[in-house]
Amino acid sequence: MRLQHVLIPAALVSLVAASAYSEETDRYRLEKSTNGYVRMDTQTGAMSICEEHSGQLVCKVAADERAAYQDEIDRLQTSMKAMDERVTKLENSLSARLESNLPSEEDFNKTMSYMERFVRGFMGIVKDMNKDSGGDGAKLNSQKT
Numbered sequence: 708m709r710l711q712h713v714l715i716p717a718a719l720v721s722l723v724a725a726s727a728y729s730e731e732t733d734r735y736r737l738e739k740s741t742n743g744y745v746r747m748d749t750q751t752g753a754m755s756i757c758e759e760h761s762g763q764l765v766c767k768v769a770a771d772e773r774a775a776y777q778d779e780i781d782r783l784q785t786s787m788k789a790m791d792e793r794v795t796k797l798e799n800s801l802s803a804r805l806e807s808n809l810p811s812e813e814d815f816n817k818t819m820s821y822m823e824r825f826v827r828g829f830m831g832i833v834k835d836m837n838k839d840s841g842g843d844g845a846k847l848n849s850q851k852t
Contacts, residue, residue, distance in 0.1 A: 733749065734748060734749055734750055735747065735748055735749065736749055737757070740756075742756070742758065743756065743757050743758035743759060744756075744757040744758075744759075744764065745757070746766050753768075753772055754772070755767060755768055755772075
């Protein structure tokens, strides 16, 4: 019973792998020409001129395909240039400059010192008011609960 659990998945995997290999090997077609070979991609229709050099087949993209690739490269370069300009513009915008101007550590500590003095002064006023009203704060706390 366990052998079936191993053999069935293994067989399925080998069938899928063989099918993928078959598709890949059947993808290109070579035709002999006077100068070498013409290679055609059966999936995309792209054609390449191939010549034999030192026992190896060297393929070059056909002129019309090369022009199409160059057009796509030019389009992508133009798009990248536009994106670079946009990023630069956004980085230099007012909001970006304001966000990047965070206070220094010294400015932060100075502000915290002001706040501490303010809170201490305010608490002193509250204590004085509490004394003037005749309470010691216990009444205020008991009333809150």
